[in-house]
Amino acid sequence: MLYRGALPAMGTHFEIVAGGDDPILIQAAVEEALEEVSIGHHLWNAFSRQSLLARIHEAGATRAVPVDAITLELLCHCVRLHQQTGGHFDPAIGTDLVRDASCRGMEAVEIDRGAATVRLLDPRCRIDLGGIAKGYACDLAAQVLRDAGIECALIHGGTSSVVAIGAPPGREDWAIEIVGGSGRHVFLRDESLAVSAPSGGGGDGHIVDPSDGHRVPAEGPGVMVRGPCATDCDAWATALTVAGFQSGIEQNLPERYEASPVEATDDARLLSLVSKQHSSR
Amino acid sequence: MTRASCRSSASSIVLGSGNPGCHGRGMMETDRREFLKQGAGALAGISLLPGLDALGSVVPEGLPVAIIGMGRQGRAIAAELQKLGATIAAICDSDAPRLTSAKRRVPDATSYSDASQLLAKEASVVAVFIATPTHLHRELVEAALAAGKHVYCEAPLAHTLEDARAIAAAARSSSQLFQAGLLGRSNPVYSLARSFYRTEAFLKLVSMRAQCARKTSWRQAASTAERQARLDWRLDASTSLGLPGEWGTHQFDVIHWFTGQYPVRISGKGGVFVWEDGRKVADTVNLVLEFPRGQCLEYQATLGNSYGGRYEVLHGVNSAFKLAWSHGWMFKEADAATQGWEVYANRQRFFNDEGITLIADATKLASQNKLKDGVGLPNDSLHYGIADFLRSCGDGDRIICGASEGLRATVVGIAAQRAVVEGGVVEISPDDLKEA
Numbered sequence: 001m002l003y004r005g006a007l008p009a010m011g012t013h014f015e016i017v018a019g020g021d022d023p024i025l026i027q028a029a030v031e032e033a034l035e036e037v038s039i040g041h042h043l044w045n046a047f048s049r050q051s052l053l054a055r056i057h058e059a060g061a062t063r064a065v066p067v068d069a070i071t072l073e074l075l076c077h078c079v080r081l082h083q084q085t086g087g088h089f090d091p092a093i094g095t096d097l098v099r100d101a102s103c104r105g106m107e108a109v110e111i112d113r114g115a116a117t118v119r120l121l122d123p124r125c126r127i128d129l130g131g132i133a134k135g136y137a138c139d140l141a142a143q144v145l146r147d148a149g150i151e152c153a154l155i156h157g158g159t160s161s162v163v164a165i166g167a168p169p170g171r172e173d174w175a176i177e178i179v180g181g182s183g184r185h186v187f188l189r190d191e192s193l194a195v196s197a198p199s200g201g202g203g204d205g206h207i208v209d210p211s212d213g214h215r216v217p218a219e220g221p222g223v224m225v226r227g228p229c230a231t232d233c234d235a236w237a238t239a240l241t242v243a244g245f246q247s248g249i250e251q252n253l254p255e256r257y258e259a260s261p262v263e264a265t266d267d268a269r270l271l272s273l274v275s276k277q278h279s280s281r
Numbered sequence: 282m283t284r285a286s287c288r289s290s291a292s293s294i295v296l297g298s299g300n301p302g303c304h305g306r307g308m309m310e311t312d313r314r315e316f317l318k319q320g321a322g323a324l325a326g327i328s329l330l331p332g333l334d335a336l337g338s339v340v341p342e343g344l345p346v347a348i349i350g351m352g353r354q355g356r357a358i359a360a361e362l363q364k365l366g367a368t369i370a371a372i373c374d375s376d377a378p379r380l381t382s383a384k385r386r387v388p389d390a391t392s393y394s395d396a397s398q399l400l401a402k403e404a405s406v407v408a409v410f411i412a413t414p415t416h417l418h419r420e421l422v423e424a425a426l427a428a429g430k431h432v433y434c435e436a437p438l439a440h441t442l443e444d445a446r447a448i449a450a451a452a453r454s455s456s457q458l459f460q461a462g463l464l465g466r467s468n469p470v471y472s473l474a475r476s477f478y479r480t481e482a483f484l485k486l487v488s489m490r491a492q493c494a495r496k497t498s499w500r501q502a503a504s505t506a507e508r509q510a511r512l513d514w515r516l517d518a519s520t521s522l523g524l525p526g527e528w529g530t531h532q533f534d535v536i537h538w539f540t541g542q543y544p545v546r547i548s549g550k551g552g553v554f555v556w557e558d559g560r561k562v563a564d565t566v567n568l569v570l571e572f573p574r575g576q577c578l579e580y581q582a583t584l585g586n587s588y589g590g591r592y593e594v595l596h597g598v599n600s601a602f603k604l605a606w607s608h609g610w611m612f613k614e615a616d617a618a619t620q621g622w623e624v625y626a627n628r629q630r631f632f633n634d635e636g637i638t639l640i641a642d643a644t645k646l647a648s649q650n651k652l653k654d655g656v657g658l659p660n661d662s663l664h665y666g667i668a669d670f671l672r673s674c675g676d677g678d679r680i681i682c683g684a685s686e687g688l689r690a691t692v693v694g695i696a697a698q699r700a701v702v703e704g705g706v707v708e709i710s711p712d713d714l715k716e717a
Contacts, residue, residue: 024509024558029502035353039360042661049659050607052364066342068360069386116363147382148502 002168005030009041010134012158018145019152019169029148033141033155040137043071044129053127060123064112072116074129074136075109077231081132082106085239086249090210091132092125105210131207134161135194135234142230160195160237163230164188178224178262192230195262196237197222209242216242227257340668341675342366347406347430349373349396349421350413351383352501352512354435358410359387361664367671370406373399376512396421400428407431408458408674410667415527416520419444422459423451431458433670437530437691438684440522442713445691449716452684460670460680461687464662465535467669469641470609474602477611477639478539482620483597489536489578491593493528498556499564499584516560518702523562524582525549525697528591533570533697534682534690535593535604536578543689543714544570544578547707549700555585566701570693580697603636607658610636627653689714 002019003026014037018026045051052071059065067075081089082105090105108122120127129136134157142163145153152166154174164174166189173189186193198207198216207216223240225233232254240259243249250259344367348355351374362369373393374380380392393399400409408431411421418439425432432452438461439445452459465471477483501512514520515527522530537543547570551563565583572578592605599617603610612634613623625647627638640646640655658665669681692713700707 024498024500025502025504027498028500031497031500032353032502048657049655050657055659066364066366068363069388070360117366144382144502147378149504150502 001026003027003030005034007034007037009037010045010130010137010157012134012160014134014137014141014155014157016141016145017154018150018165020150025148026150029145029150030153032148033144036140036144037137037157040070040133040140043068044074044133046126046128046130053129056118056120057126060120062123064110064115064117064119066115066117069116070140072111072113072118074133074231075111075118075127076113077136077235078129078132079106079109079111081232081235081239084252084254085236085243086252087210088243088247088249089131089235089239091129092127093208093210131196131238132231132235134158135192135230135232137161138163138192138230161230161234162188162193164191164193166190186224186226188226191226192228192233193224193226194230194233194237195222195224196234196241197262198241207238207241211242220244222262223259224262225253225257225259227254232257340365340367340671343368344407344671344674345370345403345405346408346410346671347371347373347390347399347403348387348410348412349399349425350411350417350435351379352412355410355412356383356386357661357663358412358667359383361661361667362410363387364660364664365668365671371399371403376508378508397424400424400430408433408670411435414514414520415522416440416444416514419447422448426451426455426457426459429457431460431670431674433460433462433667434687435462436534436687437522437526437694438687439691440520440526440695442692442695445688445695446716449684449688453716458670458673458680459684459687460666460673461682461684461690462663462666463531463534463682463686463690464606464666465531465604466538466682466686467665468606468658468662469665470607470639470658471535471538471604473639473641474604474609474611475539477600478595478597478602481618482600482611482613483595483602484599485597486540486574486576487596487598488576489593489595491532491536491578491580492589493524493532493582493591494587494589495584495591496587497584498558516562518561521562522694522698523701524551524564524566524584525568525580525701526691526694528582529566529568529580529697530690530694532580532591532593533578533693534686536570536572536595537686537690537693539595540572542572542574543709544693544696545573545709546571547693547697547700547709548705549697549707550704551701555583563701568697568700570697602639606662608656609639611639612636627656629656685716688716 002017004017006015016030016033018030020026043052046053052067056065078091092106092109104122108120108125110119110121138155138157138161141155142165145165155163167173173187176186178184198220209216223237225236227233245261253259346367347370348358351372359369369387369390371391372383372387373396375394384392409425411418411434415437418434422432422434438448499515503509503512547568549568551566553560553563554565556564565585568580570578592603595602599614601612623637629636629638638656642655646655672678673680696707696709
């Protein structure tokens with residue numbers, strides 16, 4: 001049997017479909033996994049005074065702010081992915097710095113792993129984890145499900161970040177249709193997927209190019225990245241949407257990750273997941 | 282600022298704002314500045330607490346602590362301790378998968394599967410947070426206090442009167458600090474509301490209503506039947522205080538703290554209406570707690586529907602308070618006197634009613650013209666409870682919620698669960714609330 005749980009978080013909708021023989025275990029595991037997402041939502045919402053990010057922004061350069069372990073890990077991922085993508089993924093280009101080329105971006109975020117603190121070296125800097133947090137939350141939720149012994153589940157955050165655990169009962173893998181890709185299907189088993197497209201957020205799109213502070217034009221193509229970790233897929237999809245294919249940065253994709261362009265449509269970010277979950281080949 | 286001076290300031294503002302030439306689009310910039318300045322002054326009347334920044338800054342950094350019990354609550358405590366800059370030196374859980382999972386969140390802590398080992402070996406640990414299942418608290422509290430540690434114990438303190446009284450006795454006879462995890466008492470929004478409760482802004486208590494609604498099975502994920510049974514202690518009638526004890530205790534204590542009274546009689550009903558999975562502990566309960574002067578608290582809790590979430594409402598003659606842990610509002614009666622400051626307060630509409638948002642750090646925020654940013658607390662209630670405890674450990678500040686308060690709230694929680702189980706009325710005598 002399949003059990004479904006859902007949660008509004010991070011400005012979108014997270015959903016988990018999990019299968020197995022023990023309905024009590026599945027339900028409890030899905031609830032625990034969604035709780036992880038909820039924790040992330042409260043910590044990383046850049047627009048809420050209740051979030052940890054708001055405290056980091058408020059402290060600015062004046063003091064280092066102690067952070068919890070999962071936020072610290074997420075920010076360390078951000079630093080790593082910022083470097084891997086040649087700076088095209090930069091969550092420290094917040095909305096306040098759009099069109100401000102003097103912004104130092106992620107380089108202005110001082111992370112002290114030993115002390116578990118974060119400080120903004122440039123007080124204008126604003127961290128916006130919209131390009132990575134959904135993927136990271138999906139990874140955290142997947143870890144909870146695996147710890148509980150769940151061997152069949154699909155997790156998605158806003159249909160743009162996906163983690164597939166095992167496959168649906170009687171199937172080889174989870175089938176996911178890419179709406180912006182002319183009905184193209186992607187098949188996942190113990191793998192992650194993220195899509196990103198510049199459409200949304202008004203006329204100029206919602207993704208900021210860290211190289212010049214401008215928004216990436218909304219009509220530009222989108223990107224799909226698949227690989228072992230949803231966190232990395234999410235960040236790489238954002239970076240490739242900014243840089244575009246043929247920019248060369250796709251050469252830096254780690255082993256076992258692959259990227260491909262997605263046709264631009266009005267809603268190119270959308271994957272069609274749950275409605276297609278039984279349509280595995 | 283005294284309340285009298287605040288009112289004087291407020292009345293002058295109200296008169297000014299009532300002048301058609303002084304408000305709306307016709308207001309001169311200088312008038313507006315003066316208006317805001319006076320408004321900020323008046324707002325001082327509602328900021329009777331230290332600012333939220335100050336609350337954070339006095340917590341001693343790096344205090345070595347340990348957590349026993351690394352389930353959801355233990356992990357939440359760990360996250361707040363990390364945000365407060367405490368050093369989590371050790372963690373403990375007898376459940377191996379949970380301990381492994383917790384290690385990922387607290388990688389630098391030494392992990393133990395046996396609490397007695399932790400207490401014996403971690404000499405540098407100053408304070409211990411106990412977040413185990415309720416029925417395991419007693420032995421751990423007694424051992425931790427005996428080992429010379431300050432103790433923060435989750436509420437309810439215990440699942441039986443005997444254990445709760447033993448915990449209170451151990452805390453009383455120890456030279457170490459003991460804090461019960463009843464978080465309303467540390468919540469800045471609640472403290473602010475309570476300061477109004479004692480004034481004409483509220484006047485006389487009429488009635489009370491509270492609820493806690495979540496859609497959850499209340500089960501823990503475990504891959505073996507043995508582990509499932511151990512982790513699902515909340516669903517075991519022999520170890521669980523059910524919804525009245527596990528959730529209600531915290532909300533009942535808010536009422537105790539505001540009114541200074543404890544219920545004398547509790548009637549209850551409940552049943553398994555949603556999660557028909559063999560459980561015996563009710564998934565939905567309705568209670569009426571009658572207080573000494575006859576006012577009642579109507580309480581509902583359910584695992585079947587999340588509408589409305591968790592809140593408490595106190596109805597007074599002049600206003601009602603709705604307290605929802607991260608947020609709070611005051612709903613004034615039309616015939617209640619104008620206090621002045623509310624002219625500038627942030628408001629939110631709820632259908633036909635308009636609530637004045639209770640903002641704990643109002644003075645500072647108003648002076649920065651950021652009053653709206655203050656809507657909602659910047660941290661979970663747990664953060665403030667832990668901060669209070671750490672501050673007490675660091676500089677000997679008085680404990681916000683000690684063993685006596687914890688015991689009395691637990692007694693009420695136990696009585697409420699009994700009322701639900703028996704489907705009848707349970708009387709609480711003054712002797713029941715005594716420590717010995």
